[in-house]
Amino acid sequence: EIVMTQSPATLSVSPGERATLSCRASQSVSSNLAWYQQKPGQAPRLLIYGASTRATGIPARFSGSGSETEFTLTISSLQSEDFAVYYCQQYNNWPRDFGPGTKVDV
């Protein structure tokens, strides 16, 4: 079983600042890594898949990088609507577990 970890657990940033979130897999998942955003009371939304491809309709300020075991989600200039919890998920092996999440707040 692949264990997904995320850091930090909470990231405090101000609007307009850059946010960098990390995700690590306990073994290689190739580039089969997705990032999701979840706001309170809402379902998650796909942001990034294939480690670096933005999903349809996702603004260019969101970018993903990495491969194998180390991945990064970068939000270049935080907008008020970006304050949320972000989860990574590997879809290379079963079980396709999620990371524990990073909360981005002010």
Next chain:
Amino acid sequence: QVQLVESGGGLVKPGGSLRLSCAASGFTFSDYYMSWIRQAPGKGLEWVSYISSSGTTVYYADSVKGRFTVSRDNAKNSLFLQMNSLRVEDTAVYYCARWGSSTYRPIDYWGQGTLVTVSS
């Protein structure tokens, strides 16, 4: 547009059963793999089950194996989760989710979820 609408949640006593349903529309349901994913109050996302497009392949998280059964009716564009021997720790919002149409694709659509509360 793609829509996934869950139903069937509610309050149930420990040891009880519940059947969740997910009505899919806006896409060719029989072409897609599907999953149930849950989120306990204030906690993260936990993958629960997976079913292939034809229904012939299923996977379960260890936490629900032997208690939950996932199934689908492609003629009715519907996904189901039969939950038996429910425990307090099964309390969560349960989401129906669509995987992409090939093996190495992420979840691209989620329903809004249905709340299951297991309590005496």
